[in-house]
Amino acid sequence: MGMNKTHRPGRRGMGAALKFVAFMGIAASVMAHVRLRYSSTGAPLAWENPENISLVIQSDGSDDIGDGSHETAIRNAIDAWNSASGSRARIVESMANRSRRDWQTNNVHLVVFDENNSSGYFSGGSSIVAITPVTFFTDGRIIDADVIFNGKNFGFSTSGEIGKFDIQDVAAHELGHLLGLDHSGVCGATMYPYVDPIVILHRSLALDDQRGMRHLYPTGSFARISGKITRAGSGEVVPGAHVAARDGDGHIAAAILSDANGDFVLQGLDSGSYEVIVDPLDQPVSSSNLGGGQAIYTNFESKVLGTIAATQGQVAGMGTHTVGDDVSIQLGRVADDYPIRGVRGTVNNMIVRGSGLVAGSTLECSDPGIAIQNLSWNATFVTFEAVIPAGTPLGHADLIVTNPSGDTDFLVGGIQITPPDPQVTGVSPALGDAEGGTAVTITGSNFRSGLRVVVGNRIYRDGDTGGCVVQDSSTITLTTDDTIAGNHDVVVIDPTGVEGRRTNSFNVVVTPELETVFPMVGTLAGGTTINLTGNHFVEGTVVTIDGAIQANLVIDSPTRMRVITESGIPGGPYVLRVESPSGGFAESAFTFVDAPDPRITMVTPDASDMSGGQTVAVLGSGFGDNTRVFFGVDPRTGVGGSMASTEFIDGGQVRTVTPASSVGTTAVMAMDMETGQVSTLEAGFTYTGQEPVDGGGGSCAAVIVPGPPSWKRIIGGGGWILLALILGVWHSRMVLRPAVRAGF
């Protein structure tokens, strides 16, 4: 981007500016971290009952994710905030209302992927990747917040695909807003305003983010450090100064902005000794990244204010510190990706942009154990190597630049020290059942306690009940929970957010379950419609009879499908196998007979009174002496209904007398009682009449007193059909549960 001459008004301009600021009169109390505020009053926003903030992951998910891993990523992001020590805030996933998309409604808090701009936030070529509208009352109570991903204009990923945004990284940031945090001036914080597709380090919270949670929702009283920033000479207070505390390792422990009076209170600290610094909130984070409610001054020098001990439950006062004028050197630019990752035990090549980065300057890291070497100064950027010893504590350290004139600037939290990526070299076994229960061993390196393992839609956290166990730095064990089917990556995510992945390394197979096969007998000519009920019927399922693929297969739902048989060889029972794409299968039986199936084409008349006794003709083909007619059976399973007295007329007709029934349309089934072959006519007969009515409620309906049951009713029970099935296929061996589970 081209550079532009920067306006530099004189002293009169500066004075006018300061008067303008005074006129604005924003007296917001700016405390630890940066909180969302109601800009008119400066009231900070927070949940009134943070212990149970319900959140619903909308069930449609993302068009980019087919394996449900977006839910896992979002749950990991939730977990990151819920794990912040010293915070009462808990985001609790609700499994209710998952189909709702009405994020505007205050009674549901959603994470939703908007694929077609239904939210109205992503019109045209929108540059917004995700957004979190927060609804509040003016007293500061948050009453609703929803995270909306722009699936219309951007791609999302859970596996590091180039050019796509990492769902967990973006979700972690947006959930920070949901909880009441604004952007942070610490480059390595999750609430740092900028993220990139290639950066995943915001998945894990920085101490600054965690201190923000301690400030908003503390579980107790933590150590604090207070002070005041004024300008040298004039004594004017400095609002909006970015003040940060470095711990004994030189890592950023907390940061705040000074308030309108120049006062600051670093919140949520552990007991210890801290070096406190002040830095203008200019590049790479600036006031444009913050919401309203506070004045931000940036025209002063960066400076170390001093070192102070802080004690649990107490405020350590630093008094007033002065800062001088702005200086001619600056480190950090919006265009850079922060934090810069420094891997423990390695030499890291780094580049940082800025201004006034001239030869003769010095560059240090606030962590004294990290050596900076091989510097090359280029005015607007500096390249260098950061040597990070293996034992360096994890966290965020500053870069400190000083020019030959002694002017200095800080890049606050610019380097994140991480361990090396976990390496996943083996997953054993490579196959598991969707119902879970598989003991899995993951081998590799750089495994650390507190890590998470992700398999499909499941997260296993080290140390949790039902989670995983880090046996040592090269071994993780876990037992799978019920998991979405598919060939999944096994992902090991370090607590810092860096990950190792072994792609397609664990195949979760679905084992179909068969509950009913109806009918279990059909003609050798084929064309018999078999209805199968059960569970886990998925696209790609294959049905075979005696090894022959039955090509005419329709899957109506995960619990129901239909097969129209191919021609077969008389005999049986043959094995009827239902096999899922992932290899799991269940078996039952089917018999081919050398006789045509009965076939009902018409019932005439097709309606009569519910009391029964109506003689009707059943027309069709394939009828015989052994044909019996049933009314009211379940056409999918053959269960239920009543057998009617049946008179054989010829192969194309039987005559029957309707049994009594309730009002409504019902199925009619013809069964050959010898072979078990059936034909069912759905909605084949309608019973009319008036059902007995409850006379309560002041209505005028007649009260019908039931009489003794008729003989037709007595013999019309479903037991007949059961008996027929037993007689017809007595030799069949019906296997209702899977015989063998693939892969074990």
Place this chain on the structure above:
Amino acid sequence: MRTLPLFAIALGLTVGFVLPAFFPSLRGSSQAGTALRLSLEDTFERSDVVVEGRVHSATSGEDAEGLIYTDWVLRADRSYWGEVGETFTVRLPGGVLSTGKGMVVPGMPRLTVGEDVVLFLGEESPMGMRLPTGLSQGKFRIVTSTSGDRTAIQTGEHVSLITARNTRTADGLDMLDYADLVARLEAMRQDRLTREVPPILVDREPAGGAATGVK
């Protein structure tokens, strides 16, 4: 220490530098809200309307679905893209109702009645909203010093940084000479005119009726 194989280095360089050089979308940096990190040129190109004016009034309301918005009426001084009349009403999400209920969208720039602004706005949504392009990147506040010089500052209404910036010069994202900004926008407009016809925009009535209040 584990050494990187040459292949990995080459792949890393390709993915990190070469591809983004040819396919800018792969750079994909973003600013939370979260929005893409945009140059001024990108911001202009992605905008449906680029208008300069003074914020005249604001009225907040709530639509049938419960979305709280504010209609900001601008007295338009000039338009760099999209033909607008003397007044132009921009509906932004967020605001506060007279009931005390409000909504804020982190990353969204906030306008203030009386301020002079250049707004870069996206296409109008079915709900009538036009979001600033790149959220906070889609607003420049114009500030005039007592010497008469004007500066464009890319920031919220709470800005205090209108003093001289010694040598910590912003790299063009935070603060621009107003004349520079106008000149660059004019050049971008002329360039874009060779490729597109700007939309003609009819001002809409700001919100009125029930549940309104002035921010």
